[in-house]
Amino acid sequence: MGISERKARQKADLRARILEAARAIVLTDGFAGLTMRKIAQAIEYSPGTLYLHFAGRDEIARDLCISGFRDLVAALTPVASVAEPRARIEALAEAYVRFGLEQAETYRLIFMVDPTIVSAIYDRPEAGGPDDPGTQAYGLIAGGFLALQAAGDLAPTADPMVLTDVFWASLHGVVSLKLTCPGFPATPVEVLVPALVASLLDGMLA
Amino acid sequence: MGISERKARQKADLRARILEAARAIVLTDGFAGLTMRKIAQAIEYSPGTLYLHFAGRDEIARDLCISGFRDLVAALTPVASVAEPRARIEALAEAYVRFGLEQAETYRLIFMVDPTIVSAIYDRPEAGGPDDPGTQAYGLIAGGFLALQAAGDLAPTADPMVLTDVFWASLHGVVSLKLTCPGFPATPVEVLVPALVASLLDGMLA
DNA sequence: GTCTATAGGCTGATAGAC
DNA sequence: GTCTATCAGCCTATAGAC
Numbered sequence: 117m118g119i120s121e122r123k124a125r126q127k128a129d130l131r132a133r134i135l136e137a138a139r140a141i142v143l144t145d146g147f148a149g150l151t152m153r154k155i156a157q158a159i160e161y162s163p164g165t166l167y168l169h170f171a172g173r174d175e176i177a178r179d180l181c182i183s184g185f186r187d188l189v190a191a192l193t194p195v196a197s198v199a200e201p202r203a204r205i206e207a208l209a210e211a212y213v214r215f216g217l218e219q220a221e222t223y224r225l226i227f228m229v230d231p232t233i234v235s236a237i238y239d240r241p242e243a244g245g246p247d248d249p250g251t252q253a254y255g256l257i258a259g260g261f262l263a264l265q266a267a268g269d270l271a272p273t274a275d276p277m278v279l280t281d282v283f284w285a286s287l288h289g290v291v292s293l294k295l296t297c298p299g300f301p302a303t304p305v306e307v308l309v310p311a312l313v314a315s316l317l318d319g320m321l322a
Numbered sequence: 323m324g325i326s327e328r329k330a331r332q333k334a335d336l337r338a339r340i341l342e343a344a345r346a347i348v349l350t351d352g353f354a355g356l357t358m359r360k361i362a363q364a365i366e367y368s369p370g371t372l373y374l375h376f377a378g379r380d381e382i383a384r385d386l387c388i389s390g391f392r393d394l395v396a397a398l399t400p401v402a403s404v405a406e407p408r409a410r411i412e413a414l415a416e417a418y419v420r421f422g423l424e425q426a427e428t429y430r431l432i433f434m435v436d437p438t439i440v441s442a443i444y445d446r447p448e449a450g451g452p453d454d455p456g457t458q459a460y461g462l463i464a465g466g467f468l469a470l471q472a473a474g475d476l477a478p479t480a481d482p483m484v485l486t487d488v489f490w491a492s493l494h495g496v497v498s499l500k501l502t503c504p505g506f507p508a509t510p511v512e513v514l515v516p517a518l519v520a521s522l523l524d525g526m527l528a
Numbered sequence: 529g530t531c532t533a534t535a536g537g538c539t540g541a542t543a544g545a546c
Numbered sequence: 547g548t549c550t551a552t553c554a555g556c557c558t559a560t561a562g563a564c
Contacts, residue, residue, distance in 0.1 A: 289495020
């Protein structure tokens with residue numbers, strides 16, 4: 117069955133080229149600038165052809181979102197192996213914010229554009245499973261606080277899962293504020309992020 | 323000059339009605355759903371008439387943004403008079419998050435839509451002056467940390483301005499994440515915000 | 529499978545009659 | 547000042563020829 121296999125391969129190739137072109141457009145024009153026409157023009161096909169591979173713009177956005185989430189996981193994975201819990205959390209914070217600022221449009225797509233797209237990650241069949249990128253990213257960050265707890269450094273009443281959410285939400289605040297309002301928090305990220313992590317871990321009080 | 327005064331009053335009235343209608347549309351349809359046609363229909367005028375009062379959609383958005391910022395200041399002002407610094411910061415956090423979640427579309431317009439709109443607040447003639455809503459909001463929050471410092475409760479090396487930015491960015495993270503990804507941080511805000519404030523002030527460590 | 533062509537909708541903004 | 551009518555552009559999605 118070599119012929120049908122070749123056809124399937126060609127179909128998959130075109131699908132991948134569509135996604136690649138869409139990704140490039142999102143990176144340059146932002147998510148709002150992603151249109152079927154632009155994608156078609158980029159791969160030199162007609163707009164109608166796209167609908168043979170995707171149900172519509174939303175499905176393309178969903179796929180981009182999922183692969184973007186995988187990129188985030190890839191960015192966090194190396195630093196998640198730092199042994200010392202506190203150093204790991206500091207490294208996770210730095211890596212998270214760096215990813216968000218450097219892959220700005222990807223980050224926007226994942227966390228700042230549309231509720232339905234991000235929740236699509238969790239609504240997929242394997243959601244919650246070990247292959248779910250959302251679960252993976254959460255696990256990497258939560259791992260830092262679980263390690264902190266295992267080392268006995270966490271306050272006894274503290275819930276590692278709540279602290280993970282606090283940590284994630286705070287980092288998201290830094291990234292999204294910097295992306296949307298450049299220069300609004302006057303403090304540069306190189307100062308802001310360490311100060312944030314230090315405050316969360318040690319507190320601000322004397 | 324009663325006639326010209328009446329005309330000026332009528333013109334100002336219509337301008338206010340346009341803004342009011344635009345505000346209502348943003349509240350129901352979101353900022354993306356704000357169109358000149360909808361505004362015109364709501365006030366029962368033709369679309370072209372709007373351009374006699376505003377240069378275009380962007381100017382309307384800018385005015386909405388400014389008045390939204392004033393609403394935020396109004397929401398923070400009452401709790402900013404709490405005397406005890408720590409209680410004031412806790413109250414500020416609660417008031418800020420409550421405003422963001424209850425006035426979701428207003429908050430979105432101010433902090434999550436467009437860099438140019440939020441920076442327009444700072445680019446206005448009186449920007450930086452005591453009447454600038456951005457300066458006012460910042461001052462209300464910074465006041466909590468200055469009070470903390472004045473009471474001698476702040477770590478000696480801590481910079482109140484940096485802590486203000488850390489605090490604001492973290493709260494923005496909670497609000498924006500909840501607005502965009504409902505249910506993503508599994509921890510409810512009633513738990514998340516106190517845990518965030520407690521961590522920032524006291525730290526997570528044992 | 530891929531094309532052209534188009535339906536049918538939306539948008540911001542403007543020109544000219546009254 | 548306000549209207550009607552319209553320009554010029556964008557978009558998603560689909561129908562039918564090849």
